[in-house]
Amino acid sequence: MVKQLTPDICVIGGGAAGLTVAAGAAAFGVPVVLVEKGPMGGDCLNHGCVPSKALIAASRHAHSIRVAAEFGIAAAGPVIDQERLTARIQSVIVGIAPHDSVERFTSLGVEVIKDEACFVDNRTIAAGDRLIRARRFVIATGSSPAIPPIPGLAETPFLTNETLFSLKRLPRHLVVIGGGPVGLEMAGAHRRLGVEVTVVDKTEALSGQDPELAAIVLDGLRAEGVHLHERTAIHAVERTERGIRLRCENGNGPFGIEGSDLLVAAGRAPVHASLGLDAAGIRHDPKRIEVGPNLRTSNRRVYAIGDAAGGLFTHQASYHARLVLQQILFRLPAREKPFIVPRVIFTEPELAHVGLTEERAREAAPGATILRLDYSANDRSRTDGLGRGLIKVVVGRRGRVLGAAIAGSGAGEMINLWAFAVANRLTLKHFQTYVAPYPTLSEIGKQAAISYYSPMARNRLLRTVLRFLRHFG
Numbered sequence: 001m002v003k004q005l006t007p008d009i010c011v012i013g014g015g016a017a018g019l020t021v022a023a024g025a026a027a028f029g030v031p032v033v034l035v036e037k038g039p040m041g042g043d044c045l046n047h048g049c050v051p052s053k054a055l056i057a058a059s060r061h062a063h064s065i066r067v068a069a070e071f072g073i074a075a076a077g078p079v080i081d082q083e084r085l086t087a088r089i090q091s092v093i094v095g096i097a098p099h100d101s102v103e104r105f106t107s108l109g110v111e112v113i114k115d116e117a118c119f120v121d122n123r124t125i126a127a128g129d130r131l132i133r134a135r136r137f138v139i140a141t142g143s144s145p146a147i148p149p150i151p152g153l154a155e156t157p158f159l160t161n162e163t164l165f166s167l168k169r170l171p172r173h174l175v176v177i178g179g180g181p182v183g184l185e186m187a188g189a190h191r192r193l194g195v196e197v198t199v200v201d202k203t204e205a206l207s208g209q210d211p212e213l214a215a216i217v218l219d220g221l222r223a224e225g226v227h228l229h230e231r232t233a234i235h236a237v238e239r240t241e242r243g244i245r246l247r248c249e250n251g252n253g254p255f256g257i258e259g260s261d262l263l264v265a266a267g268r269a270p271v272h273a274s275l276g277l278d279a280a281g282i283r284h285d286p287k288r289i290e291v292g293p294n295l296r297t298s299n300r301r302v303y304a305i306g307d308a309a310g311g312l313f314t315h316q317a318s319y320h321a322r323l324v325l326q327q328i329l330f331r332l333p334a335r336e337k338p339f340i341v342p343r344v345i346f347t348e349p350e351l352a353h354v355g356l357t358e359e360r361a362r363e364a365a366p367g368a369t370i371l372r373l374d375y376s377a378n379d380r381s382r383t384d385g386l387g388r389g390l391i392k393v394v395v396g397r398r399g400r401v402l403g404a405a406i407a408g409s410g411a412g413e414m415i416n417l418w419a420f421a422v423a424n425r426l427t428l429k430h431f432q433t434y435v436a437p438y439p440t441l442s443e444i445g446k447q448a449a450i451s452y453y454s455p456m457a458r459n460r461l462l463r464t465v466l467r468f469l470r471h472f473g
């Protein structure tokens with residue numbers, strides 16, 4: 001028999017976005033139903049951030065052993081035990097899973113339904129044997145790997161982020177389609193585990209990032225032995241006896257790439273095909289569900305958030321969730337400010353960014369100053385033997401921090417301070433007045449502030465005042 005539910009809020013999808021809405025609503029005692037068809041925690045926990053960062057952590061250990069001699073430590077080369085490596089990745093997921101589990105959400109007061117949701121009209125969804133008629137709906141159905149229409153790909157075995165982290169053997173030669181965050185994070189990590197790695201991208205790798213900083217990251221990956229083919233078309237993919245073969249072409253003509261395994265990391269596609277969006281009058285296209293700056297869809301009862309609405313990161317999914325809660329629970333207006341959302345690519349070196357880029361600043365903030373600080377000016381970078389690194393800070397009128405971008409070790413941690421500054425409209429004066437512990441990489445912020453205000457030391461009027469004050473003993 002069909003059971004009818006009438007909560008205030010119905011959330012579809014139990015990933016970062018949906019869980020944040022459900023937990024927030026339940027915390028205020030608002031009746032909320034969460035529908036999730038797969039494992040709780042979504043992509044980030046099960047196939048994304050968590051396993052990829054656990055793999056990167058393992059690769060960092062392998063790399064430390066390899067470079068130990070530079071620090072005067074003799075060590076034999078690393079031996080990779082793939083079974084234990086995979087088991088550790090899975091154990092990290094298992095360790096975090098209770099936080100996102102049905103049990104925890106039920107104890108918070110959320111009614112969790114483990115089934116697939118589909119709109120049947122503009123204010124009702126069906127999920128298994130339930131019909132849910134809610135005051136508001138939040139679509140948080142995420143994204144899945146986009147598979148490019150390359151001839152032969154569908155007939156060739158390939159990996160995606162959904163299968164890579166449970167591999168029982170280490171690839172001999174991993175060929176990666178896509179030089180974006182997924183492709184390059186995985187390329188760098190596998191290379192450090194001793195795998196031969198080739199990345200192919202039809203455009204520039206890391207396109208859309210600050211080109212100067214992207215070049216530092218790509219040079220770092222190449223220096224560790226990642227083969228990178230940019231502006232390269234893939235005409236066909238085929239299975240061979242020893243693995244896979246790609247038929248490619250770039251400015252120098254056609255060529256082939258052979259490898260043992262193929263990873264497709266060519267972008268994401270939103271998961272909304274079977275959601276019945278048309279029945280609910282929700283406008284959408286293959287790339288995203290259409291939303292306004294307040295994340296509301298063309299159906300005023302329905303919001304879409306996270307990757308389903310074109311989001312790119314877990315922290316952006318949680319940010320979307322907060323904006324939607326603000327509107328549904330408190331009836332307060334909310335608007336997404338994309339410029340306060342930082343982005344980090346966890347390659348080595350890392351690439352992090354928040355706010356205006358140097359390029360955007362030329363149009364959006366003419367007259368902005370670009371401060372540049374090299375890691376070599378930072379003592380901690382030297383003690384730890386970090387490679388190349390560069391930070392750029394975009395500074396507007398009266399020293400306002402409009403953006404920052406960092407390529408180098410620890411960039412992902414360092415960007416926190418700049419994200420705080422951008423979101424709170426701070427100026428470099430705030431960086432001058434606080435005391436930064438020595439020696440830390442984050443001191444670079446202070447160094448930036450000093451470099452911004454140092455021309456003041458040559459100010460003639462100020463110098464005259466100082467000369468005058470000296471007369472008073």
Ligand SMILES: Cc1cc2nc3c(=O)[nH]c(=O)nc-3n(C[C@H](O)[C@H](O)[C@H](O)COP(=O)(O)OP(=O)(O)OC[C@H]3O[C@@H](n4cnc5c(N)ncnc54)[C@H](O)[C@@H]3O)c2cc1C
Pocket residue numbers: 012013014015016017018035036037038039040041042043044045047048049050052053115116117118140141142143161182271274275305306307308311312313314315316317346
């Ligand atoms: C390899 C990789 C590494 C990443 N690393 C990072 C990182 O380091 N940092 C970062 O910020 N971001 C990272 N991301 C991006 C991040 O994973 C996503 O931005 C985030 O998971 C989006 O959360 P979401 O809740 O919108 O969607 P998801 O986590 O995808 O959750 C959507 C949920 O909806 C469910 N669902 C879908 N359709 C239905 C339906 N009809 N009925 C019921 N349930 C449904 C799905 O089963 C899923 O559980 C990474 C992504 C990948 C692929």
Ligand SMILES: NC(=O)c1ccc[n+]([C@@H]2O[C@H](COP(=O)([O-])OP(=O)(O)OC[C@H]3O[C@@H](n4cnc5c(N)ncnc54)[C@H](O)[C@@H]3O)[C@@H](O)[C@H]2O)c1
Pocket residue numbers: 148149150177178179180181182183185200201202203204205206207232234265266267268311312313343344345346
């Ligand atoms: N650290 C992080 O926050 C993190 C890490 C990984 C992924 N993510 C998120 O996951 C999402 C997916 O990342 P991604 O790297 O898969 O996607 P992406 O869209 O960022 O990059 C995909 C790359 O694949 C290339 N490509 C597409 N089709 C191709 C083809 N036919 N042949 C060759 N190259 C092709 C594109 O030119 C592009 O450079 C992004 O939104 C990203 O923000 C975030």
